[in-house]
Amino acid sequence: MDWVKVAEAAIGTFTGGAIALASMWIKELIDRRKVAQTWYEQYYIAEGIDRLLSHVRIMDLQMAALIPASQIAAEYETKGQSFDVGRLPRSEVHEAYPLEALVRLETLLKDGLISSVVTISHNKSDFMQKFPPGSRSQTLMISSLNQIRNLYGHLRTIRTELLKVKVKQKSDIEDVSNRPDIKQALDQLRQFTAEWQAKTEERDQLISQGK
Numbered sequence: 001m002d003w004v005k006v007a008e009a010a011i012g013t014f015t016g017g018a019i020a021l022a023s024m025w026i027k028e029l030i031d032r033r034k035v036a037q038t039w040y041e042q043y044y045i046a047e048g049i050d051r052l053l054s055h056v057r058i059m060d061l062q063m064a065a066l067i068p069a070s071q072i073a074a075e076y077e078t079k080g081q082s083f084d085v086g087r088l089p090r091s092e093v094h095e096a097y098p099l100e101a102l103v104r105l106e107t108l109l110k111d112g113l114i115s116s117v118v119t120i121s122h123n124k125s126d127f128m129q130k131f132p133p134g135s136r137s138q139t140l141m142i143s144s145l146n147q148i149r150n151l152y153g154h155l156r157t158i159r160t161e162l163l164k165v166k167v168k169q170k171s172d173i174e175d176v177s178n179r180p181d182i183k184q185a186l187d188q189l190r191q192f193t194a195e196w197q198a199k200t201e202e203r204d205q206l207i208s209q210g211k
Contacts, residue, residue: 033168040167044108049159051101052118056152059125063145067138097122110177111186114155117193121148147196154189161185 102115124144161181167173176182 036167036169036172039170040165040173041163044104044173045159045162048101048104048108049155049162051098052105052114053152053155053159055098055101056118056121056148056155059121060145060148060152063125063141063148067141067145108173108176109182109186113186113190113193114158117151117189121151143196143199150192150196151189154185154192157188158182158185 098118102118106112106115121144125148161179162176164181165173165176165179
């Protein structure tokens with residue numbers, strides 16, 4: 001028996017088997033990462049931050065529709081016409097309070113800031129729409145619209161940072177809240193919210209004067 005040939009055949013068989021197993025392992029690893037990434041983007045992006053962006057954008061349109069076009073143009077130095085709120089297309093899904101999306105983002109980011117700000121904006125928008133046109137405070141409405149539009153901008157920044165996250169396995173989301181860019185985006189939203197709230201007394205004085 002030619003032991004050299006036997007050894008060569010055995011080594012070839014072993015090597016081929018090892019390569020096949022390694023290929024299968026690599027493919028399985030890549031597939032698992034793709035599944036994890038797809039899950040992350042669907043659960044936290046499509047059904048999380050994107051849902052919030054849609055909700056806030058609708059609030060923006062509804063609030064703007066309550067304000068005379070001349071005031072909108074003067075406030076934002078633009079020209080255009082405001083729509084009658086009664087003619088705005090309705091979207092019950094996106095106008096409803098986005099509780100599930102807020103819980104997902106709050107869990108992911110380990111921060112309740114977004115939930116708090118969106119809740120305040122939602123309640124304010126809903127509250128203002130119940131008043132007849134003549135009794136609405138233009139000061140409060142313009143200020144609220146500014147707050148909603150800034151919130152939308154901050155949420156878009158947070159979305160951009162969340163899209164940069166690469167998930168290899170579901171447990172990787174535990175580190176998302178520690179990413180410097182996401183922390184910075186949340187801090188910027190927190191700073192704007194604090195500054196807006198600090199002007200509450202000034203707004204209240206104008207509102208008491210019927211403005």
